[in-house]
Amino acid sequence: MAALLPGRSHGCPGQHCSLRTEEPDPAAIISDSCSSVKPLARPVRTYIMGTMRRILIFQHVPHEILGSFDPMLREAGYRLRYLNFGRQPDAVPDISSYHGLVVLGGPMNCDQTARHPHLGVEVAAIRKAIDSGMPVLGICLGAQLIARALGARVTANPVKEIGWYDVTPTAAGLQDPLFRHFGGTRKIFQWHGDTFEIPAGAVHLASSSACSNQAFRYGDNVYALQFHLEVDEALISRWLHTPVMAREIDCLGPGFAPARIQAETGTHINESLELGRSVFGEYLRIFHSRPRRIALSSRHPALPGQDRRP
Template sequence: MNIRIHCFQHAPFEDMGCIKDWIKKEGFPLNYTRFYEDWKIPSIDSYDWLIIMGGPMSVNDETHYPWLAEEKKAIKEAIDRGKTVLGICLGSQLIAATLGAKVTKNPEPEIGWFDVTLTDQGKQNPLFKNIENTFKIFQWHGDTFEIPAGALHLATSPVCKNQAFVFGDRVLGLQFHLEVTNESLNLMLRDADDELIDAPFIQKKEEMLKNAHYIESTNQLMYKILDRLKELQPPK
């Protein structure tokens, strides 16, 4: 099986992290649209999977980032054409918005290592089968999405009710960062440190680095989900 993967990247400090390692191991071709550089959205027929990464902007910031409108159109086309679509953080919010759900400010910004718990729908979903009900993962977000109509609500946390959803079998939105590596963690702490204000659910930089030992378990969970998405890939 050869799966052609395309990535929408919004900021240099929010890259694919460990997802790149999985793609390299599988030997799949990978291409990018980087919206912070000269960008071009490829033909829908040129890829099988679309992976949409995070970023500091809001899905509602089309005035400041006009390319968001074009990106949403491309995401909608990918979903309509039955592609596998994975969105992380901003990427999950873009999928939600494309599916007609609201994206608004979360009651509190959430930055650091926090517990996320699977919902009953999450426990029963093939993408999360045989996974611990509660796991500690890395968060960095100020916005949140509503669960789109027709989607399943997969995960939640005390400060952010909607942490993950799946639409159909292979359109997955994850508010959290399972892809984070030591390198990407340090890049976010360096390049987005203006967001590290004094707030109830924003950890200190030192605490986030101290808990970086959770990276290995979160990466393993990312690999499991990618493996399961691969299993669901329809034959060409």
């Protein structure tokens, strides 16, 4: 496998600069519209020891993107690096120069490592990121890969969830910094056929009637979301017209008709975008407040299922 070298960091001018610029409250950059962000009086950049904070994003297919979370991160001054494993299947990511990791969705299953060997590489990188204390966010397949990295099983859900479904926070979810914004049951967009177990030591945050494990938190900065709070109306329309995704719903019957999903999108999307801004705004604070640290394996406690004995 070809090693993927970290990109060049953008520090501040000068050889000996160790500067932290003035930083706004990350939530303050969120606008009333998810498709745009309020312009700031001057460009904001987030630095640690002269190096701009960088987020690595594991992408699997071109049509699964960060959606509404992308402009929020950029406007807050983060440099984003997308690694598309569909285009670079042999890449071995070096996470050491990044301050956060986001793992996006995709059409493959976690156990398809023979067909998609990069899935095993991703699980190893996610485990390393969690070991190091790095903030990690997983969406859909990304959430399942986090669960796998933490030793939990990923299996087929009894039914597929494609479209808009009620998602309800657990009692613990209502106390969580991100999920408290739900306030109760909310209509959330879904597109998945698999589900994860809640890993040992993790906190179960949300459920639906068709899929009991919709989200979990591990520690205080690793979040796994089975659903899609990042989508806007244009992205959902793009998915419905992407051939591989259109073929999937064509096989599922009238309850999954694209026209029905689009109609429901018109009803629920604004509330979903508002909720997404609140939830991702909270997670942006986690990215903002966490300096990256790389832990020595000999001193870091083992994750569930991990044996540190010689």
